[in-house]
Amino acid sequence: MEIYVRLNADVEHDYAFQVSNEDTINNKIRKIFPSKTGLADLMVLRPSIFHEKEPSKFYKSIHPGYLSEGGCLMFHYDADNEENLGELNDSKPLIDQLWPGQLVVPEWRLSKKNIWVYVTIMLAWLYTDLPDAVSPTPGICLTNQLSKLLIPVAKRMDLPDIAAKLEQEIQANYSSLVAQWLFFVMHIFKIAVITLFLKLGIANPISFNPYKLWTLRDMTSPSAKNNNGKSAGSNSATDLKTILRSLGWIGAKRATYDDYQTNYYNYVIDKMGGAVAAYRAGAIRKAAAPGIQLEAGEGFQSPLENRFTASTFTVIKTEGKFILSEEYFVELENNLKKILEEYDGDIGQMNAEIRRFRRFGIYEPDEKLATLVKLRREISDEKENASKKDAISGIKKNDSKKSK
Incomplete structure (x- = not known):
């Protein structure tokens, strides 16, 4: 069974695992996250440097999700909201707790150690840039320290003017009081920007240790050579493959709804032979807003205990709901097999189709799945039209009251 695990607490990093x-x-x-036996030394897993390296808990997303045009499920942007999470039992088999393709959401705790180290470094840096007029130790800013290193270099290179200028600049209160405070305010702003980038995970390095980053080359590059001219990375690369295999790593990411919408739109336009042809065929509207947002009790909120007894294709007709069942997943698998058979054994195209299936789902479902999507869309349209009628009726009543 394949499931998805959200890494970095990022909607764009939902990775598939077997x-x-x-x-x-x-x-x-849990074995995905340790440094030596997992992937923490090879890729960034935590949301930011202010978080612990390993999650404290794991939840499953029980948001119903989106039903795609091909009859597959996509994750909603609110999938990891607190009200849409259900705690997982650490020792119970996942197959008894999750639907195939369901999202596992790790919970990340803030690292007090990392936060205090960062705050200490930033405050120390801020102290060195205090204006000379108020600093107990004027002239110790990092710029001055760099200038002190460059002065002998300038003298050795016979550049007396530059050396003299640098010696002048490192003197306390060289700049005016206004300039000193202006530079200090700019320094505060610089630290605020750096903190924001780190907090949001925009800058989220595996490590700040250059040596550690250098040694990672052996894990990821089989072509790296050792002193004997042999491939130093081959054993490490083999170890990496072993680790990935043991973790069930597939290397595929589930698309966000926006990515799916863009990709599906382009697919429809290309299939129709251009936007004009797609418009004439009446396919633009569906391509521009594909899929259906499911409601409570549908999708990933389907009762897992009914997996082998419920019928997706019967319930959609009798109750107007899209529920998951083993019958549904068998149909998905059969659809994928039929699509792969069309490539006549072309491994490249088959692998590309499987990658697209894991990321976007099916684009060309058979009649059974297409009918399922059609019925669910009709139900959604009926509810939307009823809601519009109620809104119009309410407006008319208000206008009538005002006229009286």
Whole structure:
């Protein structure tokens, strides 16, 4: 069974993992995150440097999700909101807790150690840039320290004017009082920007240790050579493959709804032979806003205990709801097999189709899945039209009251 795990607490980093019948949070998912035995030394997993390297808990997203035009499920942007999460049992098999393709959301705790180290470094840096007029130790800013290193270099290179200028600039109160405070305010702003980038995870390095980053080359580059001219990275690369295989790593990411919408739109336009042809065929509207947002009790909120007894295709007709069932997943698998058979054994195209399936789902479903989507869309349209009628009726009543 394949599931998705959200890394970095980022909607764009929902990675697919293969789990077996015996796999649990403890013996599978939790092993993704340690430094030596997991992936923490190879890719950024935590949301920011202000978080612990390993999650404290794991939840499953129970947001119903979106039903795509091909009858597949996409994650909603609110999938990791607190009200849409259900805690997972660490020792219970995942197959008994999750639907295939469901999202696992790690909970990340803030690292007090990292926060205090960062605050200490920033305050020390801020102190060195205090205006000379108020600083107990004027002239110790990093710029001055750099200038002191450059002065002997300038003298050795026979550049007396530059050396004299640098010696003048490192004197306390060289700049005016206004300039000193202006530079200090700019320094505060600079630290605020750096903090914002780190907090949002825009800057989120694996490590600040250059040596550690250099040694990672051996893990990711089999072509790296050792002193004997042999491939130093080959064993490490083999170890990396072993680690990835043991973790069930597939290397595919689930698309966000916006990515799906853009990709599906382009697919429809290309299939129709251009935007004009697509418009004439009446396909533009659906391509521009594909999929259906599911409601409570549908999608990933389907009762897992009914997986092998419920019928997706019966319930959509009798109750007007899209629920998950083993019957539905078998149909998805059969659809994918039919699509792959069309490539006549072309491995490249088959792999590309499988990658697209894991990222975007199916684009050309068979009649059974297409009918399922059509019925669910009709139900959604009926509710939308009823809502519009109620709104119009309410407006008319208000206008009538005002006229009286």
